[in-house]
Amino acid sequence: xxxxxxxxxxxxxxxxxxxxxxxxxxxxxxLIYGILHIVNxxxxxxxxxxxxxxxxxHVVGGLPLVPTLAAIVLLxxxxxxxxxxxxxxxxxxxxxxLVVASVGISLVIQSVGWIVxxxxxxxxxxxxxxxxxxxxxxxxxxxxxAAGVAAVLVAGLYLLVYRTKxxxxxxxxEEDEETARMLGVNANRVASLSxxxxxxxxxxxxxxxxxxxxxxPGMGLEPILMSFLIIIVGxxxxxxxxxxxxxxxxxxxxVGAVLFGAEAAYGIVFxxxxxVLVFRPAGLLxxx
Amino acid sequence: xxxxxxxxxxxxxxxxxxxxxxxxxxxxQKAFKMGAIVPVSGPAAAFGLGVQRGMELAAExxxxxxxxxxxxxxxxxxYDTVYDPxxxxxxxxxxxxxxxxxxGIIIGAGVHxxxxxxxxxxxxxxxxxxxxxxxxxNSENPTVFRIMASSDQxxxxxxxxxxxxxxxxxxxxxGPNDELGKNDGKLVKAQVDTMKGKGVQFVAEEYxxxxxxxxGPALLRxxxxxxxxxxxxxxxxxxxxxxxxxxxxxxxxxxxxxxTAVLEAKAISDIAGKxxxxxxxxxxxAKPPTELYSQLAERHQKKYGEAAPGxxxxxxxxTRWVADxxxxxxxxxxxxxxxxxxxxxxxxxPFGAASWGGEKAYGAKRQIVLPIPAAILKGGKWEPFDxxxxxxx
Numbered sequence: 001x002x003x004x005x006x007x008x009x010x011x012x013x014x015x016x017x018x019x020x021x022x023x024x025x026x027x028x029x030x031l032i033y034g035i036l037h038i039v040n041x042x043x044x045x046x047x048x049x050x051x052x053x054x055x056x057x058h059v060v061g062g063l064p065l066v067p068t069l070a071a072i073v074l075l076x077x078x079x080x081x082x083x084x085x086x087x088x089x090x091x092x093x094x095x096x097x098l099v100v101a102s103v104g105i106s107l108v109i110q111s112v113g114w115i116v117x118x119x120x121x122x123x124x125x126x127x128x129x130x131x132x133x134x135x136x137x138x139x140x141x142x143x144x145x146a147a148g149v150a151a152v153l154v155a156g157l158y159l160l161v162y163r164t165k166x167x168x169x170x171x172x173x174e175e176d177e178e179t180a181r182m183l184g185v186n187a188n189r190v191a192s193l194s195x196x197x198x199x200x201x202x203x204x205x206x207x208x209x210x211x212x213x214x215x216x217p218g219m220g221l222e223p224i225l226m227s228f229l230i231i232i233v234g235x236x237x238x239x240x241x242x243x244x245x246x247x248x249x250x251x252x253x254x255v256g257a258v259l260f261g262a263e264a265a266y267g268i269v270f271x272x273x274x275x276v277l278v279f280r281p282a283g284l285l286x287x288x
Numbered sequence: 289x290x291x292x293x294x295x296x297x298x299x300x301x302x303x304x305x306x307x308x309x310x311x312x313x314x315x316x317q318k319a320f321k322m323g324a325i326v327p328v329s330g331p332a333a334a335f336g337l338g339v340q341r342g343m344e345l346a347a348e349x350x351x352x353x354x355x356x357x358x359x360x361x362x363x364x365x366x367y368d369t370v371y372d373p374x375x376x377x378x379x380x381x382x383x384x385x386x387x388x389x390x391x392g393i394i395i396g397a398g399v400h401x402x403x404x405x406x407x408x409x410x411x412x413x414x415x416x417x418x419x420x421x422x423x424x425x426n427s428e429n430p431t432v433f434r435i436m437a438s439s440d441q442x443x444x445x446x447x448x449x450x451x452x453x454x455x456x457x458x459x460x461x462x463g464p465n466d467e468l469g470k471n472d473g474k475l476v477k478a479q480v481d482t483m484k485g486k487g488v489q490f491v492a493e494e495y496x497x498x499x500x501x502x503x504g505p506a507l508l509r510x511x512x513x514x515x516x517x518x519x520x521x522x523x524x525x526x527x528x529x530x531x532x533x534x535x536x537x538x539x540x541x542x543x544x545x546x547x548t549a550v551l552e553a554k555a556i557s558d559i560a561g562k563x564x565x566x567x568x569x570x571x572x573x574a575k576p577p578t579e580l581y582s583q584l585a586e587r588h589q590k591k592y593g594e595a596a597p598g599x600x601x602x603x604x605x606x607t608r609w610v611a612d613x614x615x616x617x618x619x620x621x622x623x624x625x626x627x628x629x630x631x632x633x634x635x636x637x638p639f640g641a642a643s644w645g646g647e648k649a650y651g652a653k654r655q656i657v658l659p660i661p662a663a664i665l666k667g668g669k670w671e672p673f674d675x676x677x678x679x680x681x
Contacts, residue, residue, distance in 0.1 A: 255505075
C-alpha cells in the first residue's frame with residue numbers, strides 16, 4: 001500500500017482525538033493517585049456508571065443533557081465521599097489493602113452492573129452528530145466535543161490544584177500529610193474532596209465518551225488499562241504529564257497503525273513507553 | 289468487627305462471587321448436571337450469559353427426565369471462564385473432578401486448545417460454542433460437538449453468493465488478532481481467491497486487539513485499498529457496530545459482512561445507527577423462522593427483561609437435544625451418548641430441523657447442520673437477505 005500524506009494527516013488527527021479521550025479518562029485516576037497515592041482500580045467502573053447514567057437518564061428517561069450531567073456530578077460526589085469514608089479512609093497508607101479494596105469495589109460494581117444493566121450493548125445518540133472536514137481530514141463532531149470537554153476539565157483541574165486554597169491543601173497532603181495536619185489541614189476532608197473529584201472526572205468522561213462507543217458493564221476495562229499506562233508514563237500525579245502521555249499514546253497508536261498496521265502499533269506503543277521509563281523512571285514529568 | 293475485618297469479609301465475598309461456580313437455582317435430589325463453562329464476567333460476559341440463559345430455559349422445559357429407572361432434573365451449573373484459556377482449564381477441572389459434571393457448553397475457539405486434552409482424557413461431552421473448524425471437532429475428539437455453524441461452513445455456504453449478489457470486486461478483512469480472527473481471515477482470503485477468475489480480489493487484512501474500541505487507524509489502511517466489502521468476522525456485536533460507525537466517519541460507503549460471533553441484531557442497529565446500513569450478518573433472523581423461536585424470544589424478554597441474545601438459541605436447543613438423547617440411550621456414559629447423538633436429528637431446533645455433518649471435512653460427524661440465515665441492515669431495521677441450508681459434509 002502506498003502511504004501518502006493525507007492518510008498520515010488523517011491518522012495523526014485520529015490519534016490526537018483518541019489521545020484526548022484517553023486523557024479524559026485518566027485525569028481522575030491521576031488526581032486520586034497524586035493526592036492520596038491510591039491506585040483506584042474501580043475508576044473504570046465509575047466511568048462505566050457515568051456512561052450508563054447518561055443512557056438511563058437522558059436516553060431512556062428523556063431528561064435533558066444538562067440536568068443529566070448535573071445529576072451525574074451529584075451522584076459521583078456522593079459515591080466518591082461514601083467510598084472514601086467507608087473504605088479508603090481506614091486503609092489509608094496501606095498500599096496493598098487499598099489495591100485489594102479498589103479491585104473489590106470494581107468487581108462488585110461490574111457484577112452488579114451485568115445484573116442491573118443487562119447484557120445487551122447500549123448506545124447513546126451523538127450529542128453533536130456529523131463530520132467536520134478540514135483540508136481533506138474528516139473529524140467526527142462528537143469526538144471534537146469530547147476533546148473540548150477534556151480541555152476544559154484539564155484547565156479546571158489545573159486551576160483547582162494550583163490556584164485555589166483547596167488545591168493548596170491537596171498538594172500539602174500529597175507532599176507530607178503529617179506536616180499538613182499539624183498546620184491545620186483537614187486531611188480527611190481533603191481526601192473526600194479528592195476522591196469525589198476523581199469520581200466526577202471519571203463519570204463525566206463516561207458521559208462524554210458514551211456517544212463515541214457502545215456501552216456495557218465491562219466497558220471500563222480497556223480504558224482503565226490504557227489510563228494506568230498513561231499516568232505511569234506521564235509521571236504519577238502529574239496533570240501535564242498525563243496530558244502529554246495521553247496524546248503520545250494516541251498518536252503513536254494511530255500513526256503507528258497507519259504506517260505499520262494495527263497489530264504492530266500496539267508493540268510500538270509499548271516499546272516507546274518502556275523507552276520513556278528507562279530514560280525517565282519517574283515518567284515524563286514525574287518526580288523521583 | 290474492625291473496618292479491616294469488615295473489608296476482608298467483603299473481599300472474600302467478592303472473590304467467591306468472581307471465582308467459584310454459581311449455585312444452582314434449585315436443588316433436586318437427583319440431578320443431571322450440565323455445566324455452562326462460559327464467561328459471565330469480563331468483556332465477553334454477554335456471550336456466556338446468553339448461553340447460561342438458553343440452558344436455564346431448556347432445563348425448565350425438560351423438567352424431569354427419566355434415565356434407566358430413575359428420575360432426574362436438569363441442573364445448570366455455571367463456571368465463569370472470563371474467556372481466558374487458563375481459567376477455562378481450571379473451570380473444566382472443577383466441573384469434572386469436583387462436581388462430577390460430565391456434560392456442558394464451553395464457549396470460545398480460543399480457549400479450546402488447552403482443554404481438549406482434558407476432554408479426551410475424561411470423556412466430557414463438550415457442546416462447543418466456538419467458531420473455527422477442524423481444530424476443535426475432529427475424529428480425535430469424539431465427545432466434542434460444535435453447536436453453532438463453523439467458520440468454514442459459513443464461508444462455504446455464503447461468501448461467494450454474498451459477494452456475487454452485491455457485486456463486490458474488492459474484499460478486505462478486519463478481525464481480532466487472536467486465533468479466531470486469524471483463522472477467519474485466512475478462510476476469507478482462501479474463499480475470495482477462488483473468485484479471482486470473476487475479477488474479485490482480496491485486497492487487505494488488518495487485525496485489532498480484542499476489546500479495542502477505536503478502529504480508525506486500522507480502517508484507514510483498509511479503506512486506502514478501496515474495498516467495497518469489509519469482512520468483520522470474529523468480532524463481537526459492539527465491535528461490528530463501532531467498526532461500521534467509524535468506517536462511515538472515514539468516508540467508507542461499501543458493505544460489511546459478518547459471519548460469526550454475532551450477538552444481537554438490535555444492538556448493532558442501535559449502536560451503528562444510520563452507519564449500520566448495508567451490514568450483512570449471517571445467523572441473524574430478520575423474521576422468526578419457527579413458532580418456538582418467537583415463543584423463546586417472548587419468554588426471554590419476560591424472564592430476563594431484555595431482548596434475547598444471539599447465543600441463547602443454540603444453547604437452548606443443544607441442552608434439550610442432549611437431554612433427549614440421554615433419555616433415549618438410558619445412560620449418562622458420554623461416549624455412548626456421543627455416538628447416539630451423532631446419529632440423531634433434532635427437528636425442534638428454534639432455527640429449523642438440525643442434524644450433524646462434517647464427516648468429510650473434519651473426519652467426524654460432529655458439526656451441526658441447520659438453516660443459516662443472512663440479514664441486511666437497512667434504515668435501522670434488519671431485512672431478510674437469504675436463507676441457506678448450511679449443508680456441510
